[in-house]
Amino acid sequence: MTDFSKLTSEERLLAAIAYGESSTLDLYEEMAALASVMVRQMRARGYSSIDAFTAKDKNFSFVITDGNARYAKLMKSTEKDIEKSASMSNAVKAARNALSGGVDYSAGAYFWDGADIKSNYKNHAKVRAGIHFTDTAHNLYGISGSEKTKILYKTVRKKVNGQVKTVREEVGRYSWVYESTAGVGGTIFWRYGQDWMTVTRAKEYK
Known part of the structure; x- marks a missing residue:
């Protein structure tokens, strides 16, 4: 008791x-x-x-x-x-x-969203950044994922055929920032996607 x-x-x-x-x-x-x-x-x-x-x-x-x-x-x-x-x-x-x-x-989540992710879908910060549902059961509000592959580059100077040139090299790529960990009651729980964390060297909690 x-x-x-x-x-x-x-x-x-x-x-x-x-x-x-x-x-x-x-x-x-x-x-x-x-x-x-x-x-x-x-x-x-x-x-x-x-x-x-x-x-x-x-x-x-x-x-x-x-x-x-x-x-x-x-x-x-x-x-x-x-x-x-x-x-x-x-x-x-x-x-x-x-x-x-x-x-x-929450299955290891660091973030969450309630019903506003549906009502404010187009302008929602997480949606604009990129969300991905790892399990359809997490999608409590029947919204679409907003995956879109983004490639990050860096500019480097390299010797090409004896000449020093400025070229762009790919650092990495990711297709979403947030991925779902659970959907409980009226709340969707999230963590950062590993690809995004690797490319940006972000901390998992902010």
Whole structure:
């Protein structure tokens, strides 16, 4: 049985983020997946707590600053109120699962998107960068992948037939930036594609 009387400020904050970011389906697995991404990002960026992470980087989870009602509700709720609410109870369990290294329903993701990826498809930053579904089950909103092969070049000076010439050489190529890892509830989870990371030498978390 979950003891909500011992809810720490760190657990409450992470639970509220997962609750606010999740869809109204109120699935435990979706909230647990969101919480796992937050913890993974926190550790990858070198923070010791979710509080420190969100205080420094206010743009990773907008529910903290954009007036999200679900986030505010859990942050203000008493332990008794949380215990009486199945959805908020699940959010707390999801936070504890992530903080303790439990089951990762996001399957190693570093990013996520909700329904706005469909409603704002043409202008969505990830879509414009290039998305790829590794499994059709992840495509919760029936959108198209936006794969397009891009080639990166570098300019070098080489000796050609005894003459020094400036030529362009291929550095590498990729067909998408983001690839799906899971689709849970109303959330699609992503990580960077390996080809893009290799070519750009990007960090997997930003």
